[in-house]
Every structure is written in C-alpha cells, then in structure tokens.
Amino acid sequence: MATGRINVAPMAPFDPMSDPNSLSQRWKKWKRRFETYLVALNVIEKKQKRALLLYQAGQKTQDIFDTLADIGEDDDYDSAIAALDTYFSPKKHVDFEIFKFREAKQQPHETIDQFSTRLRKLAATCDFENIDKEVKSAIIQNCLSKRLRRYALLDSEVTLAKILAKGRAFELSESQATGIENALDSTHISDEVVEAVHPTTKHNNHRDKQHTSFHRQDFYTSSEFRNCGGPWPHNNNICPAKGKSCLNCGKSNHFAKVCRSARKARVGQQENRKPSKNTTKTKFTRFMANPPAVKAVARMNLFLL
Numbered sequence: 001m002a003t004g005r006i007n008v009a010p011m012a013p014f015d016p017m018s019d020p021n022s023l024s025q026r027w028k029k030w031k032r033r034f035e036t037y038l039v040a041l042n043v044i045e046k047k048q049k050r051a052l053l054l055y056q057a058g059q060k061t062q063d064i065f066d067t068l069a070d071i072g073e074d075d076d077y078d079s080a081i082a083a084l085d086t087y088f089s090p091k092k093h094v095d096f097e098i099f100k101f102r103e104a105k106q107q108p109h110e111t112i113d114q115f116s117t118r119l120r121k122l123a124a125t126c127d128f129e130n131i132d133k134e135v136k137s138a139i140i141q142n143c144l145s146k147r148l149r150r151y152a153l154l155d156s157e158v159t160l161a162k163i164l165a166k167g168r169a170f171e172l173s174e175s176q177a178t179g180i181e182n183a184l185d186s187t188h189i190s191d192e193v194v195e196a197v198h199p200t201t202k203h204n205n206h207r208d209k210q211h212t213s214f215h216r217q218d219f220y221t222s223s224e225f226r227n228c229g230g231p232w233p234h235n236n237n238i239c240p241a242k243g244k245s246c247l248n249c250g251k252s253n254h255f256a257k258v259c260r261s262a263r264k265a266r267v268g269q270q271e272n273r274k275p276s277k278n279t280t281k282t283k284f285t286r287f288m289a290n291p292p293a294v295k296a297v298a299r300m301n302l303f304l305l
Contacts, residue, residue, distance in 0.1 A: 008037065008040045008041055010056065011030075011033060011034060011037055011056045013056065013057060013058025013059075013060070013061065014026070014027065014030045014057045014058055014060075014061050015058075015060065016060055016061055016064060016088065017060060023088055023090075024088060024089045024090070024092070024125075025121065025124075025125075027084070027085075027088035027089065028089070030057075031081070031084075031085075034052075034053065034056060034057075037052075037056070038052065046075055046076065046077035046078070047074060047075040047077070049077040050074065050075065050076065050077040050080050051074075053077065053080060053081070054080070057084075061084070064084075064087060065080070065083070065084065068083045068084075068086075068087060069083070070082075070083055071083045092125055094125075094126060094127050097122070097125040097126045097127075098126045100122055101119065101122040101123055101126050101134070101138065102138070104118060104119055104122055104138060104142065105142040106139075106142055106143050106144045108144065111168075111171060112139070112143065112145070112148070112164055112167030112168060112171060113164065113167075113168065115139065115143065116135060116139065116160075116164060119134075119135045119138050119139070120135060123135060132159075132160045133160075135160060136152075136159075136160040136163060139152070139160075139163060139164075139167075140152045140153065140163075143167070145167065145170055145171075147170055148163065148166060148167045148170055151163070151166050152166075225239060226254075226258055227239055227241045227242075227253055227254040227255070227258065228240050228241040228254065228255055228258065229255060229257050229258045239253075240255075241253055241254050241255050246259050246261075248261060249261040
C-alpha cells in the first residue's frame, strides 16, 4: 500500500499519433519517466500502477490499449506494460537501423558531445556487441574536425572517452581563438574608419609637403628666384628683395626687373605695336586703289634704273 506519498506534478500524456519513425524510442523514453514517477509517488501495488499507467498515458493510448489482446486483469501491471511494449515497438529491421547509424554525420551546429549522444541513440536499435567501439569508429569517419580525426588515428588504442575529451578541447580553443580574431578584426575596421574620417598626421604632413613643393614652384623657375631675379637658393636663405619696394608698381618684396606688372605692360605694348596681317592688307588695297600714287611709284622706279 502506498505510504509517505509526496506531491508530484502529473506527467504529460504519451502521443502515439506523432512521428511513426520515432514511435518506439518515444515510448521507451516515456515509459522510463513513468517508472521514475511511480518511485517518486512511492506506488508499490500493481493495481495502482496499472491504473496510473493508463491514466497518465492519456486517452489516445487508452483507446489503443482497449483493442489489444493479452492485457491481463485489472491488477496485472506487467501484462499491461508488455502489451503496450509490443504495440509501440514493432519488429525492427536491424540492417536498416545499422544503415542509418553509418550514415549519421556531425552537423555544423553539433558539438562533439551532441554528435556522440545522437550516435548512441541510433546504435541502441542496431544490436551492436560493443557500442563504444562503433561510436568511436563513426566519430573518426564522420566528425567535422580534421584535427580530431588525425588525433584519433595517431593511436589505434585511444579510447572513445579520450577522443571526446580532445574534441571538447579543440572546440573550446577554436571558440576562444575566433573570439580574439573577431575582436582584432573589429579594431582594425574601426582604425580604418577613423583614418578615413580623420587622416593621421603622417598623411597630413605628406599632403602639406606636396602643397609646399607646388608653392615653391610658383616662386622660382630653374635657378632664378622670381622675387629678385637672383640665383636660387639664396645665401643664408635671405632674399635681397625681402622688405624692398618695387620701383615699378610700388608693391613690396620684389624688384622692378622681375615685376610682373611691368612684364604684362611690355607684353601689351608689343602687342599694340605689332601690325596685324589684316591691317597691312587693308593698306595695300587702299594704295592700289589710288592711281596717282601708283604712277608716282612707277616713275620713281624708272628713274632709279
């Protein structure tokens, strides 16, 4: 008889109508939880066990149970469990189960421990004599880590436990290294952004030097300095024209001989004095149109002869 019973929340009912491919595994898992539930409630009598089994399993499971044979009497818990085991665990095809095990590969989101656990679940239906050996072989063949595979192949006697431990170490080091590298990449990108927005002094100096170089080219050509007309560079780096007033334009810091105002004026005067082709042609046309002038020139030529 049940004694010292404690309060335990009811179990979720078993769903016999969901994925039929996992029906057997789901039933085994639910049954183990139910057995733990009975222990927690300190239920000992088989009649109570059977009643709780059908109640907690839910209405859908009860409907299936009512159609089964060899379910025993109301106080026969073992017969009820056996009947449900037979129904929910149909005869499996071992070769197909082994095929599913061999095809299992570690997924990108899976840790080595998660992959190992999945392999063990698949191996449970394969009737392997040594599950650890089979899981070890599957990890070596189908794990994602090349480093782990090489480690496992270095020693044929290495155990599954050591392979899993090494796999965890590799995953941890990879995660830590990736974190550091991502932080460094972020810092590098930040520096590039700052450099683009606020160029460093080095680049500014280079740009200033270029500006100074172009500026200097304005002040002298070849070996003559434009402010004084003297040789470049000056002795003691002092220009003779510094502080002097131009006698041509009156402006400071250059001599009249290099005054650009004077040069422009001379160029303008030369342009004004230079006869244009059109002007000469016009004068010749006018001369030929004056008969007395033409006759006078002709007589002069005869006299000279």
